Amino acid sequence: MSESAAHPDTAVTDYLAERQCARQWRGFLRALAAEFAEALPAADLRALLRRVGARFAVEAPLPALQTLDELQDAFSRVWLAQDWGWVALAQQADHVAIRHEATPLVAAFGPGSEAWAGGFLEGAYQHWFDRQGAPGLQVRQAGAPDRWGGFAFRLGR
Amino acid sequence: MSESAAHPDTAVTDYLAERQCARQWRGFLRALAAEFAEALPAADLRALLRRVGARFAVEAPLPALQTLDELQDAFSRVWLAQDWGWVALAQQADHVAIRHEATPLVAAFGPGSEAWAGGFLEGAYQHWFDRQGAPGLQVRQAGAPDRWGGFAFRLGR
């Protein structure tokens, strides 16, 4: 394998990014996102996606876990098994940083969805952390996703 | 290959039916369907899915075609390319019968979605037939889908 290139060139990166969303649902989800964006404000869409994410997490229950590392592994197993990337958790002074790489959300919902697509992950993490017994802690998105569906969240007050 | 069995047994059929929806979106779409079903009446969901289907068809434009056979082939090429089955068109006395087999809609949205999931296909076919110049003709679903995502529609007055 050539060691000359550390990164694929732009066309390859764009191709790999587009392929992050399974071919079967690309057209459907793009059309759904366009319809959503016309019908509802971003805040309502984010709230809708949060509810969908919570329902997703209900169907993917986790056992009670003792450490952030165990939790990170349990989350990542769920995501990796369905080609939704993986997550890293890091304890900070006043919050837990949640970094989820390589979701298919940006590929699926396209440009314009940055303001609301992350609601799905927010809702899922909120439900899972609530069930682990973290009452009063909120999951909130921290900044815009990157082009490869990477999202940052914070769990805190 | 064994010639003893004309059909797979029930467990295999159920497995193949579930796999009709790509793994990556199964959990998301099930959760979305559950949220939709709680938030909106079936008629509103069907209307929403019709609009989504129309948007899908806008993004998959077809050339002007002369015969039902050509149209059937053009439709099927779109669907087969994304693992959404295929369609057969048949001229009847007062309508065109549209039979679309093996969509992933039933696998994706699950039991309870029969009343509205077909709206997506209705909206797509309506848009495509309108663009072929069939003014005043309506696409309407004819009966419930089967377990493998097969849907019947009629194009007529």
Place this chain on the structure above:
Amino acid sequence: MSESAAHPDTAVTDYLAERQCARQWRGFLRALAAEFAEALPAADLRALLRRVGARFAVEAPLPALQTLDELQDAFSRVWLAQDWGWVALAQQADHVAIRHEATPLVAAFGPGSEAWAGGFLEGAYQHWFDRQGAPGLQVRQAGAPDRWGGFAFRLGR
């Protein structure tokens, strides 16, 4: 969902059977099978596939397990995670019956591969049973696969 049909009709069954093999490798694997079949006798191909299966199992090691049920679940987790169906084990008087349903092998390698494709599974099961401490027991295919990639094996002397 319509309850009228217990089985999909033949065209749908054929479509679902073909889709058992991921689109990305269908053409490659068909061409590989044709080349194999021309170059080597079936017995040599089966032996080759057994070695490939053993290598596969080496890369998917299982913990030591106490019961056939645990083993069946561990096997099935490996297979289901990659859309290779699932397996059932049953203790018989003088052997363990291994029934593996819905592999993509028949869809991938096509007609003509029945005599050798199952070697892959034979090799994988042989390695896994050996590692569980079943010295001297052989995994042997019992009969031809069905059209949906279902294979039967026996573990015995």
Place this chain on the structure above:
Amino acid sequence: MSESAAHPDTAVTDYLAERQCARQWRGFLRALAAEFAEALPAADLRALLRRVGARFAVEAPLPALQTLDELQDAFSRVWLAQDWGWVALAQQADHVAIRHEATPLVAAFGPGSEAWAGGFLEGAYQHWFDRQGAPGLQVRQAGAPDRWGGFAFRLGR
């Protein structure tokens, strides 16, 4: 979407590269490659893969085309439809440069396969060019593939 990063970071790039090969066949193809590499010298493997590639192209016949652009588009349609990337052709002084980006071959066959995996593409292009009527011209790989399955070939004397 964040505009801060032109490239995904290394872990994301590695993840996307691994996902270039469909999950269903990753384990099988890795094991096959390991068995191949132990049983045969690289030159024999390349020759085997060339024959497989030729068979693949026989099953994906192209019409007679007039220009390199038409040929490039016809090739790319075949590859894109099965998530094998795309190809660019460029007329040079004494050869046609063939640049095929983003195949799943490197992800599938892994490190060590660089010396032979490209034989598949060589065999396919050779067959297609022969059928277009380019007698006496040979397709030969030009250099090692990159990490994302990008290969270069030359068609010439």
